[in-house]
Amino acid sequence: MSKITLDQVADILKEHNNIRIICHRSPDGDTIGSAYALLFALRGMGKKCCVVCSDELPKKFVYITDNAEVQEFDVEFTIAVDVADRPLLGKVFDTVTPDLVIDHHISNTLYGKQTCIIDSASNCENIYNLIKIMNVEIDKHIADALYTGVATDTGCFMFSNVTSQTHIIAADLINKGADFAEINRVMFETKTVSRLKVERYAYDNIHIFADGKAAILCIPHSVCKEANAMPEDLEGINALTRKIEGVILGITVREQEDGSNRVSVRTHAPVDASAFCKNFGGGGHVRAGGCGFDCTIDEAKDLLMAKALDVLK
Ligand SMILES: [Mn+2]
Known part of the structure; x- marks a missing residue:
């Protein structure tokens, strides 16, 4: 039930392997972007890692999800990302107490064993800062995942939650290869029949x-x-x-x-x-x-x- 900083999160993650990351039910771009960016970063550190969700991940996110091969392992550590309250873990996981919660909702109910809450426009901004602290290089896969969360949780940079920091992070993600035009087209323009x-x-x-x-x-x-x-x-x-x-x-x-x-x-x-x-x-x-x-x-x-x-x- 304790609150911790991103630096402490980075230290804790160094000590763990075989990590499961849970997205919130009715998954959106921010929870999926957070989860996969963290997965790519942790795998880059040589750890085994998987992403799970109570609901199926919408097909439009395949450009993120397809980049992660399936890894089989016994889970030793569980992280929830962008999940403000335990019921939002969804039917399959709402009896789980995550070891760690990384979130940007100030309303977070502190249901995890340890929680890092930073009030930013998107949780992907927090994951971006975490990956920087962990000293993992941001490659194109990470950049695409993080950009997706930053763009979707800000209504394509239109909402009042946007800060100059949001734009600075988005700019760096574009420098790292995020396919911003295509991501914005899929997220904000394309409609299913x-x-x-x-x-x-x-x-x-x-x-x-x-x-x-x-x-x-x-x-x-x-x-x-x-x-x-x-x-x-x-x-x-x-x-x-x-x-x-x-x-x-x-x-x-x-x-x-x-x-x-x-x-x-x-x-x-x-x-x-x-x-x-x-x-x-x-x-x-x-x-x-x-x-x-x-x-x-x-x-x-x-x-x-x-x-x-x-x-x-
Ligand atoms: Mn969010």
Whole structure:
């Protein structure tokens, strides 16, 4: 349960071999980039190492994952990267207590035996600094992995979490051979056909109300099923409603396979997304919140719209 520095992490890693690195469930570019960059670095130090995840790694990351051959060994040391809380380790690993957690979420619950938290835009920035301390040369594989995490966790350097340090690290990764143009194309431009189908439905069905201040999008499960959409195809879809000019309260309702509904709320000032969701037993942050409904999607829509009109009047 102790908190340690990156220098201490480097010292600890020197002492261990046969290392397993766990990504968080619903893996994204930052957890995958962190895990593989660390794997390449540790293997460069002559250690055996593997990356595991409770969920399958999305195919679009093959340019990272394909560079690591499978190694068989008995695990002696476990590291979690970019995993803020134990349940996020996912079904397969959420009973594991990692020996070490390296994370950038200040909300980290310190579930590991030792934890290094540094508040940066992406965990890949922390792994970059760790690899520097460990004196491992950053090759193209490491550069591609780290660049992926830095770019994805900052929305391609657009979010307010970006610092000058983010750009300095990204610049060095480009110098080390990171294929930034191709990575950005795959991460931010390319859409699966399934995603396109769900988006087409979304654009046709976003309902703008409350004098243009609110927008609601309800996606029935049948739409995702017909589009053959996997969870990764729906990433970021909850942000669509808030991108409309004038909308300060965006609501997305996604019907689940079991008929229940998951609601995601995105806001601009002065609407508090967390406060809005608390009306329905949910919560979250000021700009992003969530809640759930066991009623039908149409009933959920009515309840949410009524509350939205009330909040915005
Ligand atoms: Mn992250």
